[in-house]
Amino acid sequence: DAKTTQPNSMESNEEEPVHLPCNHSTISGTDYIHWYRQLPSQGPEYVIHGLTSNVNNRMASLAIAEDRKSSTLILHRATLRDAAVYYCILRAPFSGNTPLVFGKGTRLSVIA
């Protein structure tokens, strides 16, 4: 899996939007961009994934740069429950159930 680069930590105020960046300059043309997060004392949780177009679901939005060398996970209104480590992971298509390769992720703190 190609390498991703994320900031070690970020801070946000509650009820404000949060933009979590991820750089993946060596992404191949067919790699999907996945995001997982891990809340304290819990296992990782799938958030969202996409290929080229921006994606939205009930948890977040994923904005993908036109050249696909970077992406941004957007939490529209941060809550205290969103405090977690966020992982950006690249996965080849048709990878089936090949393992997720986790980096160090971004630790998001949310201030009340």
Add this chain to the structure above:
Amino acid sequence: KAGVTQTPRYLIKTRGQQVTLSCSPISGHRSVSWYQQTPGQGLQFLFEYFSETQRNKGNFPGRFSGRQFSNSRSEMNVSTLELGDSALYLCASSLAGRDQPQHFGDGTRLSIL
């Protein structure tokens, strides 16, 4: 819908012992993966099972093994425990098919004394 269930949640063992951890996947999920999480190494892949067959294996010594049963439940075993095996062991299940997200349990915290 019930999530991935791992038992036990906490376990304390001593060096040289062996341990078996259990994972019950989400109903209908036939793929089960195991990961080890430590503060130093982060999340690392151990192995993945599908329909009772190991399909992928990470870079861990042979002391780490696993199996999957016909009902998709899985166990992992660690023999001759070492202090460095202290970690959070996470199980994840997913549907078959390309690019399915993995659903994780909350893990078993293993402490070696």
